[in-house]
Amino acid sequence: MMAEQSWLDRLFQRPWGLLVLALYFAAVAGLQWVASPTAELDQAGQLVLSQRLNWGYTNQPPLFTWLTWSLFQLTGPSLLSLFVIKVGLLTGLMAAVYGVCQQLGFHARQRQLALSGMLLLPTVIWESQRDLTHSLSATTFAATTLCCGLWAVRRGGWWRYALLGVAAAAAMLSKHNSVVFLAGLLLAVLVTPSWRTRLDWTGAVLAGVVALLLFAPHALWLREHAQVLDQTLNKLDHGQSGVKRYVRLFREMAEGLLSFVLPWLLLAVPMWWRARGRIQTQHIMVRLVASVLFVLVLFVVAIGADSFKGRWLFPLMFFLPISLAAALPDVSARAARVMGVAALGMALLCGVVMPARLVWAMPGAAQTRQNLPMQAIAQQIEQAAGTMPGAALVSNHLIGGNMRLWWPTSVAVLTPHAPWSEPLPSTVLVVATEADLRDPDVQAWLLRVTGVASTDMAWQPAVSAVMLHRPHRKPFVVQWARVAVREGVAP
Structure with a gap:
């Protein structure tokens, strides 16, 4: 089937495609920088933590702080440098998503759904451009891990599996809960016969060893600073017990998932409904959704959590637009075009509102x-x-x-x-x-x-x-x- 190539797909197929996306993210960052010289909360935290190079800092892993420290050695403490890191990670995230699409053999319309869908996730198009640090880094490297993992299983080769281990370590050094995604990815490969038969177990062990060796220094630091993990666990436990604990937990998980996927879900559900009966439920990306959710539920129940924040889903469920595209191989040109236009509109709207909310001086304007x-x-x-x-x-x-x-x-x-x-x-x-x-x-x-x-x-x-x-x-x-x-x- 010949599929019409989308504007976003054509953009990525040219050498300057990623540059255009990088320029968009840079423009939004630059306008914020011009509108205000004040660092947001997460950025301000990095300005404090990056004064030293340590194996660990707070209850968040150290990779983003290492990136900040490294760039500050060249520029000195700088809000603009923090925005440069943000632009690089956002561009890297979109590049990794496109790489996943290539590994899965998506045609043009599927790539359109996946790439456009990413720009319709509020955490990507708004929160990441506004303030996120560790979560953005974790998501970028989780997407890189997914791309490397699919590549390694498809093509084999010890060095591809070693690269997979490096990417997995980067994800875990960005956010501790990335281990949920990594476990879900392995489970999805194991429950998908066409991928399980191609998995090289020697390579998988190599990837695990590389990841653990790179993560080990931070793990030793965590062992010596047990209070750090206690801070994380305390955020998950509000002292409820019995049935109320699980009612609150699963309600907050459902609410968090809903807030994470809107407004993308408003377009995804009609597409899914029209394609019922032709949905490829056996695809590895569809099973990845179920696998990660399964591991997530096991994880939060095992640690005794009774609360959940929707923003924690960013490094875990970022791939939902890719999964939709995988489930709809015969998506219509009209549906792909609607998703693309919506993504373009959302990107432009956020690009304008992001700096405008800072300079809008009307008496009723919100203060940030x-x-x-x-x-x-x-x-x-x-x-x-x-x-x-x-x-x-x-x-x-x-x-x-x-x-x-x-x-x-x-x-x-x-x-x-x-x-x-x-x-x-x-x-x-x-x-x-x-x-x-x-x-x-x-x-x-x-x-x-x-x-x-x-x-x-x-x-x-x-x-x-x-x-x-x-x-x-x-x-x-x-x-x-x-x-x-x-x-x-x-x-």
């Missing part, structure tokens, strides 16, 4: 973290403090990361959630909001690292600045003090 005047606050504190000390204790990642953008690189920025401690100079700068100073955890942290209670610190006149593009809103206010660290305080 990127409207916080962090540059002005940092410059006011530096001017008032005079000579900056060698370390600053900041009450949260959002403020701390943004301060690092504007303060001298010689100032080490520490926050309550930074995973390391270090000997402090005799005098440090303490920066906090009033709300944070009322937090018992922040109070305990300041007392532990300085030996001085927050109530005994000589707080200077607060600094404030009007919100970016929101002059009618309440100014942002930050407290600061120069504190002499008491002798004998352990770092």
Whole structure:
């Protein structure tokens, strides 16, 4: 059957195809950067964590922080550099999805459904461009693992299986829950006869050994920092038991899945319904959906979870548009065109709204973290403090990361959630909001690292600045003090 080639498919078939997608992602990132010099929450966290190169940091794996640290060695702390990493990962994700389509032998219309469908997932087209870090990295490398896995099984060769192990390790070093996807992928191969018979078990073992060796240093770090995994598990457990635990769990899983796939689902369901009776349910990509969901349910039940967040599905179920395309080999040209046009419209809409939401200054306009005047606050504190000390204790990642953008690189920025401690100079700068100073955890942290209670610190006149593009809103206010660290305080 000759299939009409889609605009997106033609784009990828040309050498400059990926460049066009990269330019789109770069344009959206650039417009956000122009609209606001303030880093979002996840980006600000990376600005703090990337001050050191460690085998682990917080309850998130270290790969994204390693990428950030590496680029900062060339550019210094930079919001623009963080956007460069984001653009690279988004472009890599789309390239990996196209590679999967090639490995599965999709024709033009199937590729259209898969590639367009990716742009209709809100987590891809909105959340990833807005703030996501670890989840985006995990999804990009999960898609790379899928592509490498299909390639290795189809073509064989020890080096292809070794490459599969490298990709799998990158996924696990991006997000711990990637192991659910990896287990689901292996299960899907095993329950699909046409793929199971081609699986080279020696190669599969090699891939596993490579992945485990690359993951091992971080695993050892986790063993020495058990509290990190406890933080992750605590987010999944709200203390419910019995039937209520599972009712809440499966309700939240269903709600999360629904929110993850809209608006793509609004187009996918009619296509699926019209093709009933001709759906290829035996395809490995269709079985991959069931396999990952099966492993996911086993996983959350085994660890005793009673809550679930929809955003956790990103690295696990990103391939749903590919699975739809696999199930509909005779999809009509009209259906493929509708999906493509919808994807183009969604991309353009998000590209406009993403920066516009920051600069829209009408009284009723919503306020975002990127409207916080962090540059002005940092410059006011530096001017008032005079000579900056060698370390600053900041009450949260959002403020701390943004301060690092504007303060001298010689100032080490520490926050309550930074995973390391270090000997402090005799005098440090303490920066906090009033709300944070009322937090018992922040109070305990300041007392532990300085030996001085927050109530005994000589707080200077607060600094404030009007919100970016929101002059009618309440100014942002930050407290600061120069504190002499008491002798004998352990770092």
